[in-house]
Every structure is written in C-alpha cells, then in structure tokens.
Amino acid sequence: MALRCVSFKGTLATLMSTLRRILPHAPVEGGGRWRNPRILWGRPDASVRRVILEDGIDLTHERKLSLLGELQPGDCLVMLELSGMLAEDGLAAPAGFDVEDRWVEGPSPSVEWTLELLRDVSRLGGLVVSAGNTWEAWEGGPSGVLAQVIRESLPVSKAYPIGGFLREKAYKVVVFVPRGHEDAVRDAMAREGAGHIGNYSHCTFQAPGQGTFMPLEGSHPYIGSQGKLERADEFRLETLVRERSLSNVVEAMLEAHPYEEVAYDVFELKNASLVLGATLALEFGRPVTRAEILAAIGKLEGNAEEATAPFEACGHRGFDEPVSRIAVSRFCGKAEVDAACRLGAGALVYVEETYPGRVWSNRLNLPIIRAGRTVYDEVLKRLGDGLKAG
DSSP states (O other): OOOOOEEEEHHHHHHHHHHHHHHHOOOSTTSSSOOOOOEEOOOTTOOOEEEEEEETTTOHHHHOOOOHHHOTTTTEESSSSSSSSSGGGGOOOOOOETTTOEEEOOOOOOOOOOOHHHHHHHHOOOOEEEOSSHHHHHHHHTTHHHHHHHHHHHHHHOOOEEEEHHHHEEEEEEEEETTTOOHHHHHHHHHTTTBBBBBBOEEEEEEEEEEEEOTTTTTSSSOOOSOOOEEEEEEEEEEEEEEEGGHHHHHHOOOOOOOOOEEEEEEEEEEEEEEEEEEEEEEEEEEEEEHHHHHTTTTSSOOOOHHHOOOEOOOSOOOOEEEEEEEHHHHHHHHHHHHHHHOSSSSSSEEEOOOHHHHHHTTTTEEEEEETTHHHHHHHHHHHHHHHHO
16 A cells, blocks of 8 residues: 655644644543544654655554655654554553463553554654544544535435534634725635534624724834824624634734734634534435445445445345435444434444444444445545645
8 A cells, every 4th residue: 555645844843733723623621532633753843844644544564564664754654543552542551461360561562562663663763643533523534524425426414413522612703804805804714714614614794893093103004194093994804713723714814904913802712612523414305225325435435346345234124225314433333323323313334343333233223334444545635635735
C-alpha cells in the first residue's frame, strides 16, 4: 500500500494547530471518551516537511517495515488508530500478571511494540502524532463518509446524531461593518466555517445602526479625517462559530474588513453547543431497501475488489424489505446497536465489528451491513485535504 503523504512547511506546533482546526475539539475538562490530537514523539519546534497519514488499523509488521523504509528526516507520522498504545491505555504499565497468574516485571508485548515503533521513527529523524479519536464524530469521519456516500445515491431527508455524542463549544462572533461591506465580511467568515448550522451555511443576523469614531494622530482611517468625529452607517453582523474554527474565522474577518481598527466581540455561549455524533441517523424521503443501501455503499472509492464485493449483510428481516431510516457508525458494538434499535432503524451500517454488537444485533433482530475499510481511505483523504488547505 502506497503512503498517503501531504507536503507541509512549518513546525510540529503549527501542524498540531492545523489538526485542531480541522478536527472537532473535545472539552479538556471532565475527561470522558474523547481525546484531542497530541504529540507522541518530537519537539513542538521541530520542522515538518511532510505528513504521512496512516490509519493504523492494519499496521502489520510488514506494513510497519515498509513505512519505516520510506520515512525521511522531517516526516511526521499522523496515526488515526492508536488503541492500547497511549499512556492512559497502559503504555506506561511497568508490570502485570501472565496467564498462569505469575507476576512479570517489564512492559507487555503490546507496549514494547509501541515503544519500538516510536524508537524506530525517532532514529530515522521522524515525528509521531496521534490524531486522537474525535475524528470518529467529525463530519469527515466514518459516519460522515457513509452518510455522504448513501446520500449521493438515495434520497436522505435528514441526518442527525444518535450516539457517541461530542459537544463542541460554540461562540457568538459580533462585528460592526460599514454599509456596503457586510456581504464581503460575511462570505470571508463563512468560508472559514462561521454560520454553519446543520445543512445551512452563511447563517447570520444583521441589524443597521450608526457607529462613531474620531481618528487620532497616526491613524489612517478608511472613512473620516483626523480630529473630526465621524458617524458611519454600519451593520451589526453576528454569527455562530465552533471552537475549532474560531481563530481562522476571526483572522478572515479582520482581513476582509475595510477598517484599520475593527470593533468586534467574541462571546462563549453557555446555552448552546454544537452536537456531533459518532453514530448518525439517516432518514429517507421514501422507503428504500437494504439492497439499495448495499448498492450505494458499493460505490465507495477503492480497488475493484473492495468496491464490488462482499459488503456483508446479515439480519433476520427480509433483504428487500423497505426501511425509512438507518443508522451509520464506525463500530457495530452494543452501544451502536442500542442506538439503532431506539431509533427504529431498519439497519445499522458500520465499518468495524465488535463481538457484543454481533450478538445483540441477532438478539434484537437488527440487520447489519459492513461497509468495509475503504471508508478509512476516504477519511484519510479528507484529513489530507484539510492539511493542504491549511
């Protein structure tokens, strides 16, 4: 498998800042299941010349050797899946019990494998970053990819989260813009993610008013003269911004605004947050069959074998029975099966299966459809596109 590489010019700290703007930001307080991107190996001021994106799911010994063989100084390996490879998962555990209940000093084989990977990358002059796991609830994550692929072939009328919830902080940005420039400022902010609510973009509120200011010595006013009180017709323009987009939105706003000194406010919203989900519900505008769903998923990009073959479908209900809604998720576990059944879903479409999920889908008579791991290729592509865009 060829490496998925993205050219990058900057430091490791710059790369981390970019990743945090792309991926949902989990609140630090309270812990929980969500983890933000973090550096596993490297100094923040280290230079990065190339980013290598790896899902980490099938990082076999052979794949690891191939990856290390192409690694160059200044490369940064960004991995999606690092389950069991981080300190909080036992990476720092010094000892444990073996199968015969004997105390064994030293790291476990899985921990030693992880440490060896980090040592090998370091020896070659590389860096390592964990993408965390908020990408599971990201719009470009597995559920988002599945939703888009199905929407391209079938009449999806609504999509909303039903499980694996991630609440991202929301802010209200208010800026005062001279009449005639409100559209340019709005467009600049929207391009960076402001005013995106559900399936709508450019969501703002504007109200007319009058602003006053007196340019002082040393100023270069867009309107008015030094020492004279100026009154200008302006609009109060306000919009919703998610935390990961805030810095980019403010920067774009300042760039598009004609004034030398821009009057604006940023308020953290205590009464609202943007709710994402690792498990999504898809409702259809007309009943569809599971055969149609299977055909839609079969259009995922990938090699011919993966794209045309055995996407597994199982369940006790008829394969051609029409359904009005389904659930999509990275995992088919007990939590995802529960969420799908509460929804009354006609099927759960997933990428990775867990044993309890299979058991409970059978017990609860929920058909399940495995989309296959080509979904991860699309997730990595979207992450790479975000890195290219900066």
